[in-house]
Amino acid sequence: EVQLVESGGGLVQPGRSLRLSCAASGFTFDDYAMHWVRQAPGKGLEWVSGISWNSGSIGYADSVKGRFTISRDNAKNSLYLQMNSLRAEDTALYYCAKALGPQSIAALNYWGQGTLVTVSS
Amino acid sequence: SYVLTQPPSVSVAPGQTARITCGGNNIGSKSVHWYQQKPGQAPVLVVYDDSDRPSGIPERFSGSNSGNTATLTISRVEAGDEADYYCQVWDSSSDHHVFGTGTKVTVL
Numbered sequence: 274e275v276q277l278v279e280s281g282g283g284l285v286q287p288g289r290s291l292r293l294s295c296a297a298s299g300f301t302f303d304d305y306a307m308h309w310v311r312q313a314p315g316k317g318l319e320w321v322s323g324i325s326w327n328s329g330s331i332g333y334a335d336s337v338k339g340r341f342t343i344s345r346d347n348a349k350n351s352l353y354l355q356m357n358s359l360r361a362e363d364t365a366l367y368y369c370a371k372a373l374g375p376q377s378i379a380a381l382n383y384w385g386q387g388t389l390v391t392v393s394s
Numbered sequence: 395s396y397v398l399t400q401p402p403s404v405s406v407a408p409g410q411t412a413r414i415t416c417g418g419n420n421i422g423s424k425s426v427h428w429y430q431q432k433p434g435q436a437p438v439l440v441v442y443d444d445s446d447r448p449s450g451i452p453e454r455f456s457g458s459n460s461g462n463t464a465t466l467t468i469s470r471v472e473a474g475d476e477a478d479y480y481c482q483v484w485d486s487s488s489d490h491h492v493f494g495t496g497t498k499v500t501v502l
Contacts, residue, residue, distance in 0.1 A: 320491035380442035
């Protein structure tokens with residue numbers, strides 16, 4: 274059974290940093306691209322960042338480019354999102370999602386339950 | 395950036411057919427994916443690559459894509475289909491995934 278478990282969310286002040294983690298199990302992690310998708314309270318889905326199976330292709334939404342860094346450790350079956358210079362508008366539930374294939378263009382066929390990030394003073 | 399437009403809401407009686415549209419410039423040239431999200435739950439992929447269904451998704455869910463509009467069709471709607479639905483594409487010009495604005499399906 275595929276499982277994606279996010280952690281690392283919490284309350285943080287504007288301008289500070291936070292690192293999210295996603296522990297994956299139930300599939301061959303290094304065969305698939307992975308993504309972070311967020312959802313602000315009461316709002317729709319917003320793609321944040323994606324990384325191919327071997328970290329060779331990485332992309333970011335314009336809203337987070339230069340502030341967020343995605344990475345993965347295939348030996349640990351883990352995905353990460355380093356979030357710096359956080360803003361109030363980054364407040365959201367952050368989902369880790371698995372792609373259907375090794376490249377980032379594929380659909381997202383498994384999602385975690387999310388970790389909540391709240392940016393407020 | 396690429397924009398996907400969905401109607402905010404669709405209402406349908408049980409047993410009838412719901413059609414949810416997703417509009418985008420020449421979307422017919424892209425692969426469209428659809429997600430279902432029930433309150434308090436993570437999204438679930440219901441259709442990918444325009445019209446394929448993941449295992450476990452009922453045949454009642456189908457998709458099509460042509461021109462400037464993609465459509466998710468839910469046949470023989472059930473109360474359990476009440477949810478928010480999002481379309482999604484990969485925008486190759488920006489190397490971004492793009493989600494639609496979302497449609498709330500209400501079963502009357």
